[in-house]
Amino acid sequence: MxxxxxxxxxxxxxxxxxxxxxxxxxxxxxxxxxxxxxxxxxxxxxxxxxxxxxxxxxxxxxRPDIKRGRFTDDEEKLIIHLHSILGNKYVLCLVACPQLDRSTSYIYTHTHTHTHTHTHTYIFTYIHICIYRWSSIATKLPGRTDNEIKNYWNTHLRKKLLGMGIDPVTHRPRTDLNLLAGIPNLLAAAASSQTTTASCWDINALRLQADAAKYQLLHGLLRALAAPPAAAAAPTGVDLMALLAATNGGGVDHQLLQGQGTTRLLPSQYDGLLNLPALTTVPSSATATLPPAMSSFSGLLSSSGFAGDGLSSTELGHSASGGASGSSMTAAMAAPPLVAADDQCNAGTSTPCDDTTPASSPFEGLENLNLDDDFNSDTWKDLLE
DNA sequence: AACCGAAGCAACCGCCCACGA
DNA sequence: ATCGTGGGCGGTTGCTTCGGT
Known part of the structure; x- marks a missing residue:
């Protein structure tokens, strides 16, 4: 209650x-x-x-700074763009990162410690980020309120996108239409006594596609958390707009970031984050149209451009906002090129970095980590609550 | 002119979370 | 640890306006 x-x-x-x-x-x-x-x-x-x-x-x-009147075309475009990259309220992901101060409220329960082969200790941590979509959008539209933007979205923009054949949730071609188009195939599969596996994967594919933009954001977060500067205090928060800007490779208006009231700013030592290179974007050709059937999860990942791009299947599969699938998954993933070699230095350990040590991923050695063995079901339940 | 349904919009509701005392 | 408060969201309500008949 x-x-x-x-x-x-x-x-x-x-x-x-x-x-x-x-x-x-x-x-x-x-x-x-x-x-x-x-x-x-x-x-x-x-x-x-x-x-x-x-x-x-x-x-x-x-409020005296409220701007009344119709939304301009530019404002409309900005709302649609920001809506497409800002997901729903919550994002939950599993990350491997150097030791951080776990007292910060943004970093929840320590769940597993893995001693890295290069003596670097990484803590597997669940990061629970709260994204306030409408207020975040409102910070980019001076004079407009979150409620006004939300109402405008629900009464105008949503219908406008639907009319254009675009799903207002995923910002991709309407998947309900794709589903309808796929019904004959599903019926044919059922009629030929095949299992329902294929259609189950289809549902997962839909869900993941809907969350694709969110994962782009998480990718930025992973980069930030995997490479905190040496001897720096743990972040007390992350600025999501800065992450978004970084993940999209766009320029960042630092003054604007400093001025916004509702998002939390990165500590100054994280300025380097804003200069990260642009991420590989999800190829539109791979996600705009659903394959008729996904035969495997790994196939889904590779076809949607995620594999090897910084996010594991584990991370993809446990987004609270996307709806927990509840399925049992093993983190059998390729080691992602998450951070540069010098980022492997762990400020939390006394072991100095050996420059001759080959660059390695913080995920190294974890290819066969079975999450269901390492985390009991109650832990999952609590975390996904 | 009158009626009526659709659309638009301000305001509210209920729930939730962060934060500080 | 608990509680009070502010602030956030999705969803809904109800009044007003608009447009068609």
């Missing part, structure tokens, strides 16, 4: 549209006193309104 309502529902607190008089009371009070505690504001301002209602009215409508 969530927290209790902010107002006593039976106290006769007014609801519904705000009158000009109420607006004036609210604006005048905030101009003179600031909003202070929203819970106490209604009484102090002489309003018979819930504190949350006051906050929403102020932030979504009365």
């Amino acid at each position: 969530g927290r209790s309502p902010c107002c006593d529902q039976d106290a006769g607190v007014k609801k519904g549209p705000w009158t000009p008089e109420e607006d004036k009371l609210l604006v005048d009070y905030i101009k003179d006193n600031g909003h202070g505690s929203w819970r106490r504001l209604p009484k102090l301002a002489g309003l018979n309104r819930c504190g949350k209602s006051c906050r929403l009215r102020w932030t979504n409508y009365l």
Whole structure:
């Protein structure tokens, strides 16, 4: 259960549209006193309104920097673009990274330690990132609020994309149409007494395609966490917009990043992140059209351009936001070229880096790690909750 | 002109999480 | 560890406007 309502529902607190008089009371009070505690504001301002209602009215409508009027074409394009690269609320991934300060709230339970063959210890950690999609988009559209953008998306842009044959969730050609087109094949397969394996993989393929953009983001995160600077304090947060910019190889407006209020900025020692080279993008030809049937998970990965590109099947298969598949998977993956050789130096260990040591991946030696053996089911359940 | 359904939009609801006291 | 608060989201509600008949 969530927290209790902010107002006593039976106290006769007014609801519904705000009158000009109420607006004036609210604006005048905030101009003179600031909003202070929203819970106490209604009484102090002489309003018979819930504190949350006051906050929403102020932030979504009365704030002096609010921009009214129709969205421009440029704003529309920006919203669609940002929506396509910002996934849903949560992303969960498994990463191997040098020792980090686990006290940070962004790095959850230590689950497994592996002693690297080059004496570097890597901790396998689940990173739980919270992405606030609408507010992140709103930071790029001065004067627009997250609620306004969300409403505009739901009433205009979503329909517009659907009308163009684009799935507003995946930003790819509508998969429901692909599914419909594939029904005859599935029926034929069922009729010939084949197992349902192929169609099951199809569903997984759809899910993964929908999350493709999200994994691009995670790739950036993996790079950042796999190569923290020596002796640096652990990050207290990561700036998702900076990661997005990095993963897309675009320029970064540092001033804008510094100015935004809702995302957390990377510590300055992470500036190097912003200069990362562009990632290999998922080939549109591989993902725009579904293969008729996926015979194996590895086939799916290689066809969609993920294999060897920094993300393991394990990471791909356990995104909470994409819907946990619940399937049992073994992390039989190729060692990804995650970081450069000098990034292997681990600040958390006393063992110096040997320059003659060949470059190796932090995933080295883990090709046969069986997650189901190393993590009990309750751990998975908790993490995917 | 009147009616009616669709569309648009502000506002709200319920739940959740982060954070600081 | 717990609690209060602010802030975030997806989804929904209900009023207003628009356009067709």
